[in-house]
Amino acid sequence: YSGKKPGQDITDTMNNxxxxxxxSIPVVVREDVSVYDAISQMFLDDVGTLFVVDQKSLLTGVLSRKDLLRASLGNQDLTAIPVHIIMTxxxxxxxxxKNESLIQAAHRLINQQIDALPVVDEQPEGFKVIGRLTKTNITRAFLSLSESHEL
Ligand code: ADP
Known part of the structure; x- marks a missing residue:
């Protein structure tokens, strides 16, 4: 053998x-920020998806690059449009x-044809956003698998 984990099958590692x-760390904005400020935030934090939260920091929406691009078509004043108008x-x-299997989450990304999932903590009042899971994270996991098994 040549793998570092001879006792563990690659499928076991994957399932674990x-x-x-x-x-990754989530980047969040409030519902009342403008589309203009959300675009700035996206560049500043170098992410492709922003999560939108209310005053209690509970998840209310998602903003993708295309959501912001779509809102930028035409001649609207982007500083005057709040993101809650355009978010999903x-x-x-x-x-x-957080304790879910990565495979399950990857299925969800592919089935819904989206780039990111908020990692949430389910609370009685709503969802607290505690992380961000993107296709990049899945690619990293794929690489770590090849490294730990010396493929
Ligand atoms: P982009 O549109 O920039 O390619 P996505 O494919 O992630 O990025 O987003 C496609 C659409 O799905 C957008 O309208 C976005 O608001 C929505 N979306 C993105 N992530 C989620 C999610 N986790 N849950 C529901 N809708 C989402």
Whole structure:
């Protein structure tokens, strides 16, 4: 053999990968920020998806690059349009939780044809956003698999 984990099959390693082991830090904006400021935030934090939260920091929406591009077509004043007008909103948000298997979350990204999932903590009042899981995180997990098994 040549793998570092001779006792563990690659499928076992895969099934044991959790969202929390690969998630990134979420970037959130409030519902009342303008489309203009959301675009600035996206560049500043170098992310492709922003999560929108209310005053209680509970998840209310998602903003993708294309959502912001679409809102930028035409001659509207982008500083005057709040993001809650254009975001994809709850309850239509696909999410995951930190102890879920990474494979399950990856299925959700592909099935819904989206780039990112908020990692949420389910609370009685709503969802607290605690992470961000993107296709990049899945690619990193894929690489870590090849490294740990010396493929
Ligand atoms: P882009 O549109 O920039 O290619 P996505 O494919 O992630 O990025 O987004 C496509 C659409 O799906 C957008 O309208 C976006 O608001 C929505 N969307 C993105 N992520 C989610 C999610 N986790 N749950 C529900 N809708 C989402």
């Amino acid at each position: 990968m959790k969202v929390k082991d690969f998630q 909103r709850m309850p239509n948000i696909t999410y995951c939780v």
